[in-house]
Amino acid sequence: MGEKAYGRSGFLSLGMLLWSCCRRRHAMTLATQDTGAKPTAGTGGSGRAAGSHWKSAACDAKLGRLSSPWITYLFYSPTRSSIVGVAQRDDVERDLQWHNGAAPEREAPTETQLLRPWRIAEFRGFESQRSASAFAWRVSHASGFRARRAAMLADLGDEAGNVTELPLSKALDSLTYAEVEFCHPADSSRCATVLAMVDTGSNDCDLNQAVIDQLRLPFARGHGRTVVETSANKLVEVPIYQAKVRLLGREAVVELNPADADYEARGGGVATPAEDDVDKEFDFAASTDEAVIGADALASLGLIVDCSQRRLIRDDDSELKPWKLEGTPALPRKGSRSHCLHVKLRFRNPAGNGAHKELAVRALVDSGSTDAELKRERIKSLGLAVDETEIPAQFETAGGVTIEAPIYRTIASLADREALVRVSPSEEDLDEEDSEEESEESDGASGSDIDSDDDDDEEALLGHDALAALGLLVDCGKRRLLKAPPPEASSPRLPAEDELRKRRRRKH
DSSP states (O other): OOOOOOOOEEEEETEEEESSSOOOOOOOOOOOTOOOOOOOTTTTSSSSSOGGSOHHHHHHHHHHOOOOOOEEEEEEESSSSSEEEEEEEHHHHHHHHHHHHHOTSSSOOHHTTOOOOOEEEEEEEEHHHHHHHHHHHHHHHSHHHHHHHHHHHOOOOOOOEEEEEEEEHEEEEEEEEEEEEEEEEEEEEEEEEEEEEEEETOSSSEOHHHHHHHTTTBBSSOEEEEEEEEEEEEEEEEOOOOEEEETTTEEEEEEEEEEEGGGGGGTOOOOSOOOOOHHHHTOOSSOOSSSEEEEEHHHHHHHEEETTTTEEEEEEEEEEEEETTOOOOOOOOOOOOOOOOEEEEEEEHHHHHHHEEEEEEEEETTTSSSSSOHHHHHHHHHHBOOTTTTTTEEETTSSEEEEEEEEEEEEEEEEEEEEEEEEEHHHHHHHTTSSOOOOOOOOOOOOSSOOOOTOOSSSSEEEHHHHHTTEEEEEETTTTEEEOOOOOTOOBBBBOHHHHHHHHHHHH
């Protein structure tokens, strides 16, 4: 998803500021204000309901003025997820209703059910299905809502390209989410079902403070408070709570923190410039996810993360049996009991003209980050070229300043899997960019392999979309990556032309 607005948290213990081995992600808000409903069990996505606000009067007017028979559209959800698709002009609203669960003739795909409500962001008219499909494929290559919207508004360019039906796996741009039931550990009648972002790059669970208060969760025994450093570089004391989580028929008692959006109420907010125009236009809030389920909870629940299908799988699922032994173990932990994984990941220049043909780095497996990240010096040594087709990624530094970073393309490989992935400079490089010039000192490595196991800090992040491209499942419990099963042949697709004809016959 190319765009980021992330900060980082640290823990103060025994008078020393210690960075967690896993970094938090601070983006993609869930807008509970859509309905005003508090999260309650069984609401299906934190009480958010579909409504008449799917399509504005302005959208209706704009569609009405279009004479083009075919439309390429971009839908978006409060999580900043997006769907690009193609439909005849009169069927755009039907597709929107389909994803919002209001099309009784067809069940909505599971992947989009969790992210409701969906709304129309942009659309463009075309004279043929072929042209609309080619344009939809172009937009689908962009990562993140901001980049996809920019692609929708860009010049049409050459119509040559893929004109086949766009599968939902390509049309949908989103991280992995799951409906998680949080309960009071001693009173199972106090429960709330919320939409949680699955983040293998964070040890902990996070939960919105309003839900914590609603459930009257107790403080964790022994260490009920901690101190975190916010994205505004302020130390804020926050409580640690205890809760029972239920997911896919399993439950575990976990410790959790208030979601990072709640730090502002404790004096940890940051004064930022005027709200981004895109955020204003599409009503994206600046806070974090409603909930985050981290690596330790995933390990306790015995759940495996499948980024390619955006789902969680139980570790005893029969679907996994043929692939149980085909895994790559994580690198040894360095004095930590965290269930976050680090692996040795290899990068190489697709053009093969870098100073080093291949680099091997220590990478954090982080499903809460969209793309791969690599230290700037490593990007330079590989000789990677900026991908001019991608708009820059946006980062929020530890100082609370939003800056942009270029997107590169590189080949990432792990064991016998490799894929072309997006990569951007790591956050540390961006934090230091304005204060000191980039070092010209050589990393001193020779050959094609750089062994970084003696480095306490990860040199790279293996993010959500890179994990999906490599076809790897994340098993936090056994601290390994597994080869993903092949996708089902019957995976959901966007409506095809033959189905559109059936719809028109029913309509008329």
